[in-house]
Amino acid sequence: MSDVKSLMLEEAGQSPSVVAGLLEKETSTFASIAKLFADIKPSVVSTAARGSSDHAATFFKYLFEIKCGIPVASIGPSIASVYGAPLQLKNGVHFTVSQSGASPDIVALQETAKKGGATTIAVVNVTDSPLARQADIVLDICAGPERSVAATKSFIASAAALAGVTAAVSGDQDLASALRKLPDALSSTSGLETAAAEDRLLQASSLYISGRGPAFAIALEAALKSKETAGLHAEAFSLAELMHGPMRLIDRGFPIIAFTPEDAAYENNAAALAHLEKLGASVISLSTRPSTGLGLQSTTTGNTLLDPLVSLLVYYRIIESVTRRKGFDPDKPANLLKVTETV
Template sequence: MLTEANESPAVVERLLRGQARVIGEVGAWLRDHPPALVTMAARGSSDHAATFFKYLMEVSTGIPVASIGPSVASVYKQRLRLPSAVHFTVSQSGASPDIVALQAAAKDGGARTVAIVNVADSPVAREADLTILLGAGPEKSVAATKSFITSAAALAAIVSSAAGDTGFKRGLDALPEALSRTSMIDMAASQEVIAASHSLYTCGRGTGLGIAMEAALKCKETAGLHAEAFSTAEIMHGPLRLVERGFPVIGFVQDDMSFDNNCEAMQKLSNLGARTITFSSKPASGLSVLVPSTGHGLLDPLVALLPAYRLIEAVTRQKGFDPDQPANLLKVTETM
């Protein structure tokens, strides 16, 4: 897991260079003839990349993004009505029968289809109108790391192309280097907090939410920790009841229009006794993990995820578990 996570900067750089033509073509679909709706199909970590994309797309272009439950097509056999829509399938393997069925249903319903996959010779890749190949190479650990970061980077590149925003493009170009510079971050203090816990929250807003969801999943599947992800706004409702002295909360706080609200929320959690760990390019309350910035706040939660992966991997080993072979799980899960 750690070795594969550390390959992420190089893989992202290779993706942005090698898949630029196809990414530009997908971006042109969205820019030149904006669809009324973009739909998504994904499972597990890939679904968190889809959440990251949802906020990027909606904030940057105003095009709404909806996730369709794969069982609508695979189990319930419902036809879809998606004239003028663009449908994205995000999958490391591109093989799960439910997302294959949903892509077919989307195409039958009138949508143009885009596959973002790591396995070139997969059913999803073969049947999509356009395919973006992640090129992440073999991923032997059950916990997806480099394929997640690369999927999110591919989706961000599509949004950058669709939006035609030069600031966004500069941030995307800076992403591999920002990821590389996270190798210098010391996570020892944060590791001590998380290793002593049995339950925790992760949180974020905007593009930070999908990253918080991904971090929570990794806490569960590798370290065996009960971790729940919430919007930093939503955590102030019912979930606040469980926050007591010493309860860990990991926050992803990017430097964008949500920054002040996120900081206020993390401070409130700290005031209630939570042990807060904040990943941000700017200092924040609690244990402040400073991460390199791309210069574009919406992209920075993806940078923060790499040191979070390293933190979770270290905690997993400290607890005596194997992060590469977690109990009860397989690398490829084929669901209907």
Template sequence: MPATHETEDESMTDITNMRREIDEIPEAAARLLDGQSAALAAAGRALAEKDPAVVVTIARGSSDHASLFLKYAIELTVGIPVASLGPSLASIYGAKLRMNKAAAISVSQSGKSPDIVALAKAARDGGALSLALVNTIASPLAEMADQPIDIAAGPEKAVAATKSYVNSIVAGLAVLAEWSGDAALKAALAKLPDDLAKALACDWSALIAPLKDAQSLYVLGRGPSFAIASEASLKCKETSELHAEAYSSAEVMHGPVSLVEPRFPVIAFAARDKAEDSVVKIASGMAKKGASVFLSSERGEGTVLLPHVATGHPLTDALALIVPYYSVIEKLSRARGFNPDAPAALNKVTETE
């Protein structure tokens, strides 16, 4: 493990930017929902008027995981297929896209990654209704979009995205609620800041001991919770230099399960939705093989319970799971001797072509 400039005592007592930003998640969500309601409603109306046959998403990194969450949310709520487009289509290959019947949702913290901007422009030039979810409203991506939305997460100094990831999803869900007229989703979003505050109090510190010296782990989910698992996996790599692979709880059985052995760590994200039983079954099966399985469901057998908030809606229930995970991964990073604010190989804005 690489040497750091902090002693362990210092690294475990200093308050990091990442910690502060995790603690701001409920406030940031409330600020978005209260302050950007007009833009969110306008984007929802634009989607209803466009009535797209397909939606595409444009993003990388944590923003792409937010897009994956929104993919499941859109498909489950309005039944319209959603696909992720590779940014190289425009930036490298110069492809001309035929998107008269499509909507394109771009997600970016900075709004200035060249390949994201290029593909969003290609989609709009091809006829798509263009939405941009950005944390920097004065940016090339926002200026290019038909419907720019400030996700209002506020300044995010830590390299690893946390509150901007959550707010990107909250913004997308709010637009979806307006687009679909889904009263249950609107009600869930209205109480979401309070639910996120409750999620901050959920203690997942049981993960620290088995992961402090781990070399690898699996992170599982299904549907929207798979998007959460994908983000969780990335944060292991970004902040803790810990190899983690995210799988659908169904897909992991097609080969990867072969690597699961006694004490192999597994984190399984299960929301209160129709996929919960599926996740629980696979997680419990791995526990029977001797794996160290941590599961956000009371239904597991031989698993360690990860406390969670039941929000009353399957989409916000899944989203709330990332909050206690963020809290524990920040602690794990420091426990492994790293500074979660400044991963050695990463920058806050990644500008790829």
């Protein structure tokens, strides 16, 4: 394995400063979005995104529904770009999440959402992109250039920015306080010993990654990174879903990575993982407290719904190391480009 530090690892390590910067710089944008919600009182929110950005939108869905009680629905970009269908979104709010803001399909859907009556908000890293130029409100994730194909700091920044939206709209001071602590919690993950977890993944040919609520969105992101960087097949499931059909594949040594924050689902998650261990699963838990199986413990932000973002940075370091130990370049995955433009 090369000792040269990858761009993926370097950029993931920039996440604490990126989050701190965006929370400071985008204060007025958060306030504008909160005012928008207060003025129009939407009964539903829609989102559109691809890849890692879609996982950030899923994180937002769970967080926003829990804290604000407003349903959040994901709309497939092909509804507009391929099928040309109109949308009825009168008095709605539509978020598009994109690092580049360049893919034609999400730009087309944002235009369709606007024509359908929605106020559009672009959550982007490139503020002079086609998506941003067309949007009613632009929320800059302030991640700066990201050269590795694998999105790390831009994902964490997108999720943090959307958590900032949630805190502003809900007025939840606990969430706002936790966001201010998020950069320090992310920084505290540096130096955590992960070799045992890496060794288990090096021996794997397939694995499950699980979580519930906002942590399920983090599981989706983790599974994508496993596939695109390490070439390791991974499927993400809610732990509730994993206890159904997918459990059929569990046998001796089958790896399961579980994001298990100390939220309302923690006790149910712990019971499920204990059962899976009895079936032979090799469980790796990422949490803020000692947990089932091989536990990797991180610092809490003070809000259990936000803590999976801290655990994700631990995971990014694990999968980056596994990728290099397998002889792959995490910055240049086979068959992939940094910006993918789809229709």
